[in-house]
Amino acid sequence: MIMEFIKDISVVVGLWILFYNLSAWQREHRGKRNIELAEETLALFYEAKDVIAWMRNPMGFTNETDSIKQEERESNEEFEARKRASFIFVRYNQNKELFNKIHSFRYRFMAQIGKEEVKPFYDLDKLIKEIVTSARMLVFLWSEKYHKNEEEQEKKREQINKHEKIIWDTFSDDDPINAKVDKLILDIEKICKDVIMARGTLHGFLNLPIKSEGK
Numbered sequence: 502m503i504m505e506f507i508k509d510i511s512v513v514v515g516l517w518i519l520f521y522n523l524s525a526w527q528r529e530h531r532g533k534r535n536i537e538l539a540e541e542t543l544a545l546f547y548e549a550k551d552v553i554a555w556m557r558n559p560m561g562f563t564n565e566t567d568s569i570k571q572e573e574r575e576s577n578e579e580f581e582a583r584k585r586a587s588f589i590f591v592r593y594n595q596n597k598e599l600f601n602k603i604h605s606f607r608y609r610f611m612a613q614i615g616k617e618e619v620k621p622f623y624d625l626d627k628l629i630k631e632i633v634t635s636a637r638m639l640v641f642l643w644s645e646k647y648h649k650n651e652e653e654q655e656k657k658r659e660q661i662n663k664h665e666k667i668i669w670d671t672f673s674d675d676d677p678i679n680a681k682v683d684k685l686i687l688d689i690e691k692i693c694k695d696v697i698m699a700r701g702t703l704h705g706f707l708n709l710p711i712k713s714e715g716k
Contacts, residue, residue, distance in 0.1 A: 535614060
């Protein structure tokens with residue numbers, strides 16, 4: 502009787518160990534997938550930051566506008582304005598694959614990391630649209646010549662100044678785009694590094710850096 506009881510207990514313990522090991526393997530595998538996703542996502546955002554800086558670099562190159570041709574009913578002013586703003590569109594299109602990849606990662610991020618953690622993706626998309634939209638607005642504003650009065654002309658100058666600060670890096674502390682880029686990078690860093698460090702898990706606890714006394 503006692504031997505049979507011990508045998509039954511051994512079977513139960515063996516099954517529990519098997520289940521625990523399987524569950525631990527699944528958690529470890531899921532954790533590794535999340536970490537890989539977080540690392541790759543963070544790298545893509547760093548790359549996007551550099552691309553945005555390049556898009557807004559006020560230094561242009563003639564080969565970037567070589568393909569821009571004047572349209573049949575386009576005035577010289579309209580053509581020059583479109584050509585002047587075209588570097589934004591050219592540089593955006595050169596890096597469109599990167600932005601599309603980040604956009605596609607958003608859905609994996611929602612599924613693996615959490616729906617509440619994808620705000621930086623939307624912020625980046627909104628930022629890119631803001632830059633491109635300002636470039637389109639400037640095509641119109643730069644080419645517009647007629648003004649009813651001085652007040653209307655001053656209003657136009659203010660609009661031009663506003664949109665030029667968006668498409669061109671001012672290299673100043675109050676640059677409107679750089680501040681937004683820095684904020685979204687800080688946000689995605691916090692989210693991704695929490696995943697990479699696996700905070701709140703046994704894996705994270707076991708891999709915490711050891712601090713010396715007094716530090």
